[in-house]
Amino acid sequence: SSSLPIFSQEEVTKHRSLEDGIWVTYKGGVYDITEFVAMHPGGDKIMLAAGGALEPFWALYAVHNQEHVLEILSDYKVGEL
Ligand code: HEM
Numbered sequence: 595s596s597s598l599p600i601f602s603q604e605e606v607t608k609h610r611s612l613e614d615g616i617w618v619t620y621k622g623g624v625y626d627i628t629e630f631v632a633m634h635p636g637g638d639k640i641m642l643a644a645g646g647a648l649e650p651f652w653a654l655y656a657v658h659n660q661e662h663v664l665e666i667l668s669d670y671k672v673g674e675l
Contacts, residue, residue, distance in 0.1 A: 599673040606675070610645030617672070620648040624673040630666070 601617075601624050609617035615628045627640070634640045636655065643651050648667075652658040 598671065601673045601675060603675065607645045610641075616641070616644045618643050618646065618648050619675055620652075620667060622675050623671050624675060625667055625670040626672045627667075627670050630670060 603619075606617050606619055606624055609615045609626070612628065612631075615626055616631055618625050618627055631640050636657075639651075639655075648658075657663075
């Protein structure tokens with residue numbers, strides 16, 4: 595992961611639509627989840643985190659506190675904050 599680019603929060607915030615791409619952050623990582631949103635088992639709720647941090651939402655929806663969820667997320671990593 596040390597070879598991935600560094601992005602600013604401002605850059606992440608620009609990515610919150612299917613047109614511009616949908617990015618989120620988690621524990622200092624930046625993820626482009628554009629291709630995942632249509633596959634999300636929790637439906638459109640995932641868009642609440644678009645352009646921002648997953649942590650506040652995953653604190654509310656503990657279903658994400660599982661290894662297999664982190665494995666899915668890791669597939670979409672594009673950089674670091
Ligand atoms: C369920 C992944 C973001 C709300 C799930 C499940 C996965 C998943 C794999 C099914 C878990 C299981 O049943 O074992 C992800 C990923 C996310 C993300 C990879 C970000 C990249 C969010 C956000 C919200 C959310 C931001 C809320 C704002 C939910 C809800 C469910 C769910 C409510 C339960 C759906 C149900 O069982 O009826 N998510 N999620 N998710 N997710 Fe997400």
